[in-house]
Amino acid sequence: MIGPYYKPQMTSLMSITHRAxxxxxxxxxxxxLVWWIIATAGGPEAFARFEAVIGNPLGMLAMAATxxxxxxxxxxxxxxxxxxxxxxxDLRTAYTLGWLVLIGTVVLTAVILGVLL
Amino acid sequence: MNMRNPIARAxxxxxxxxxxxxxxxxxxxAVLLIFLVAWLIYGVLSLAGGGYEASRAxxxxxxxxxxxxxxxxxxxxxxxxxxxxxxxxxVHRPALEVALYFVTRAGAYVLMALGLVHIMKLALGx
Numbered sequence: 001m002i003g004p005y006y007k008p009q010m011t012s013l014m015s016i017t018h019r020a021x022x023x024x025x026x027x028x029x030x031x032x033l034v035w036w037i038i039a040t041a042g043g044p045e046a047f048a049r050f051e052a053v054i055g056n057p058l059g060m061l062a063m064a065a066t067x068x069x070x071x072x073x074x075x076x077x078x079x080x081x082x083x084x085x086x087x088x089x090d091l092r093t094a095y096t097l098g099w100l101v102l103i104g105t106v107v108l109t110a111v112i113l114g115v116l117l
Numbered sequence: 118m119n120m121r122n123p124i125a126r127a128x129x130x131x132x133x134x135x136x137x138x139x140x141x142x143x144x145x146x147a148v149l150l151i152f153l154v155a156w157l158i159y160g161v162l163s164l165a166g167g168g169y170e171a172s173r174a175x176x177x178x179x180x181x182x183x184x185x186x187x188x189x190x191x192x193x194x195x196x197x198x199x200x201x202x203x204x205x206x207x208v209h210r211p212a213l214e215v216a217l218y219f220v221t222r223a224g225a226y227v228l229m230a231l232g233l234v235h236i237m238k239l240a241l242g243x
Contacts, residue, residue: 019203026196026221033189034232040172041235047169074154077147084144115162 010098011091018076021069029066064113071108075101139198146195153188173239182240189232197225 032054039050053059079097082088088097160181164171175181200221208214 022199023203026200030193030196030228034228037176037232037235040176041238044169047172070154074151078151081144081147112158112162116165
């Protein structure tokens with residue numbers, strides 16, 4: 001997709017973002033989830049260590065990025081599943097759903113971070 | 118001149134007839150995850166500010182423990198399938214490709230095992 005004739009488009013950029021967020025969720029999100037479970041099973045001290053790490057600025061950034069990626073991947077994944085049924089494939093609908101995913105991601109991420117912070 | 122009908126060639130050999138399995142498994146796990154992730158988001162939000170005791174009580178609940186275990190297995194399965202596609206598409210050095218394929222699968226299975234054992238520890242009150 002990169003070359004002298006490539007012009008950035010929402011469809012291709014959102015597609016590569018779907019992959020990038022999926023990789024991030026696999027490499028950062030899933031280990032975070034498992035660490036939360038292990039820390040909880042480890043008792044109050046282990047849980048306090050977990051809370052200290054996700055409470056420092058870098059931990060909060062990882063947490064916020066995970067939530068952002070999760071919201072995007074979840075909503076855009078539904079868009080992909082709709083496409084897989086052969087529906088909504090015309091350009092106009094693809095763009096409309098694309099905007100809905102982007103707006104939905106911002107709203108959902110803001111709501112989740114708002115409750116957590 | 119080949120007198121065989123092309124359909125005979127297509128049906129006869131060449132494909133292991135499992136060509137859509139990966140594609141289908143990725144989507145089937147995705148559909149399950151819509152519901153499981155929605156549940157997890159709701160669950161984690163309800164824990165906000167509750168600290169250790171809220172997390173412990175949440176996972177120790179048998180229904181939550183079962184759903185969390187299911188989510189963990191399905192999400193890591195979905196992740197290993199997705200990472201496989203990304204590796205196949207972007208990594209073109211065969212040795213590195215095989216190594217990454219192995220590491221991502223092994224990592225997913227290790228996370229599944231670790232997560233399930235600790236969920237069970239909490240659910241069984243040990």
